[in-house]
Amino acid sequence: MRFGLFGTGHWAAETHAAGLDAHPRADLVGVWGRDPDKAAALAARYGVPAFEDVDTLIEACDTVAVAVAPDIQVEIAVRAATAGRHLLLDKPLALNVADADRVVEAAVGSNVASVVFFTGRYQPEVAGFIAATAAAGGWHTAQVIRFASIFQPSSPYAQSPWRREHGALWDVGPHALAVLLPVLGRVARVSAADGPGGLVHLLLSHADGATSTVSLTLDAPPRSVAAEFVLYGESGIERLPASGASAATAFGVAIDQLLAEVDAGTRDHRCDVRFGREVVSVLAAAEAARAQGTVIDVPA
Template structure:
């Protein structure tokens, strides 16, 4: 399967391109980026051509792997799907529900396979926990804390303009929702409020009445970096296990799963663009809730 990588940053180089280059069934055929010099450098690293035109790389591949800001990703995903190319996308799918809808519609109309990369969902121990917890049911609530500190001199993500603009809600929030939704169910109501700096707090109501409380930041003091993900319910207390392995390993699993979808002719991957749209819908509702200081009900 011929893949083109769209993006030239740390994530594109160390996760997408690295995993594709190592995968026995993937052929990395080219790189496109908004910065031609960086695209050339990444392409040289992996021994492939750098493309200066988005559609030319789409034409040269069978599937696209996109590691770009979400608004840029959405446009490329629509163009790729319309051209019949399969989609291996990153989270969040888009920054608006309207853009997410465009991707979903393009994928549905062309019949391409799609996988959205929520990193933890592709680590076996995390995926196993989610499946077992969803099957067990009976959960009343979950408490989630994700405090990162990326705006430090040694962080490869600290200069990311879209992360600085949209913050932890849109960067960390998708990872959290990718675990909460399959276990607790669809979100029906969102309440949100801001804390100091980038800190945001969410109170989510799920189908059936379960709730979850989520606190996120990308700008925690280094001494306050923390992570907690705990479910409470009829069967007691369960904690989400830590992932074993790096993101490139997880991305390799995502490649496997996309190829399995293509081989089988199925279009029902649990993290396809439709699920990606569901996550964007919750994030957009949270954005409205925090800016308007009101609870937001999501449509059924």
């Protein structure tokens, strides 16, 4: 399968490109980026051409792998799906529901396979936890903490404009929701509050009656970096295990699953663009709840 890579940043180079290069059924055919010099450097690293034009690379591949800012991803994804190319996208799918709907409409309308890369969903420990806890059921509540510290000078994401503008809600919030939703079900209502240091706290009411709390920041003090996910319910207490799989390894699993969709002709992957759109709808409702200081309903 011929893959075109869109993006030149750290995540594109060390996760997407590395995962594609290592995969036996993936043929990386080219790189596009908004910075031609960075695109040329990354392309040379993997021995492929750099493309100056988005549509020319789309024409040269069967599948697009996209690792750019979410608003740029939307435009590439719509153009690629409309051209009949399969989609291997990153989270969040978009920064608003209208743009997410555009991607879903293009993918469904062209009947292309799609996978959104929520990293943990492709790590075996996390996937096993989700399957086991979802099957057990009876969960009353969950508590999620994702405290990152990415604005330190040594961080490869310190200068990321979209992360600085949109913060933890849109960057690490999708990771929390990608685990919460398959276990506790659809989110029906959201309230939110801000805290110091870019903190945002969410209170989620799920459609089946469960509740959950999510606390997020990208600017935690280095000593306060934490990632916790705890479920409480009739089966007792369950904690999400740490994963030993690297992001590039997880990306290889995502490639496997996309190729399986293509081979089988199915279009029902559990993390497809429709699921990506569901995550965006919760994030958008949370953003509105922060701004308005009230509870916001999430449309079904």
